[in-house]
Amino acid sequence: xxxxxxxxxxxxxxxxxxxxxxxxxxxxxxxxxxxxxxxxxxxxxxxxxxxxxxxxxxxxxxxxxxxxxxxxxxxxxxxxxxxxxxxxxxxxxxxxxxxxxxxxxxxxxxxxxxxxxxxxxxxxxxx
Amino acid sequence: xxxxxxxxxxxxxxxxxxxxxxxxxxxxxxxxxxxxxxxxxxxxxxxxxxxxxxxxxxxxxxxxxxxxxxxxxxxxxxxxxxxxxxxxxxxxxxxxxxxxxxxxxxxxxxxxxxxxxxxxxxxxxxx
Numbered sequence: 001x002x003x004x005x006x007x008x009x010x011x012x013x014x015x016x017x018x019x020x021x022x023x024x025x026x027x028x029x030x031x032x033x034x035x036x037x038x039x040x041x042x043x044x045x046x047x048x049x050x051x052x053x054x055x056x057x058x059x060x061x062x063x064x065x066x067x068x069x070x071x072x073x074x075x076x077x078x079x080x081x082x083x084x085x086x087x088x089x090x091x092x093x094x095x096x097x098x099x100x101x102x103x104x105x106x107x108x109x110x111x112x113x114x115x116x117x118x119x120x121x122x123x124x125x126x127x
Numbered sequence: 128x129x130x131x132x133x134x135x136x137x138x139x140x141x142x143x144x145x146x147x148x149x150x151x152x153x154x155x156x157x158x159x160x161x162x163x164x165x166x167x168x169x170x171x172x173x174x175x176x177x178x179x180x181x182x183x184x185x186x187x188x189x190x191x192x193x194x195x196x197x198x199x200x201x202x203x204x205x206x207x208x209x210x211x212x213x214x215x216x217x218x219x220x221x222x223x224x225x226x227x228x229x230x231x232x233x234x235x236x237x238x239x240x241x242x243x244x245x246x247x248x249x250x251x252x253x254x
Contacts, residue, residue: 003233016143025153026152027145074232096204102202102210104201
């Protein structure tokens, strides 16, 4: 039985995926796959996701060129989530231009940016 | 406005949380918090979660003694998930006895254990 059959998707047909840089070990993104996105990811070695906001299959980096290549796929103990170690073709995995989506930390109840963006999203997404 | 008010919980009142060891950067667990679990986590500096299987507030490590101390809380760009860097009081964050929940990798379509368990769950959970 393949992992796409074994993985326990939720009632919306989705499973959460943690995308982690295989070299720096930075957690870049928490996103979701459905069965099709997972199959394409495994078939192509490039990360496909399910966009909940657009309700559509999403080749990560399709617009920005920042695709993520699969290095390792690790399902969790309960087979209801995945950790995917990835190699970034270009740095800046977050649509805000930051290295990853977790670019702010909580300090005394306030959100504090821990690193500046690596690219200008206005130039990348609306050229 | 506090992060417990800012965080966008899903229709079940939950938000996913990635728990990462602050030293090794190993992704230990993908779990969920509701508002109460997040408040307790922030108030106590110890990770509280929401157990979807038991539908109950869950002090991580309550039975096993393997509590997770909060080092850093990082919300994502969309404010609908959290990365929490933690310090482990004892190694072995997964209920299977493994270091973390992602202890198997996909190899030629099969799940392959990448590291042995650190403790025997039968001794820890049913002494």
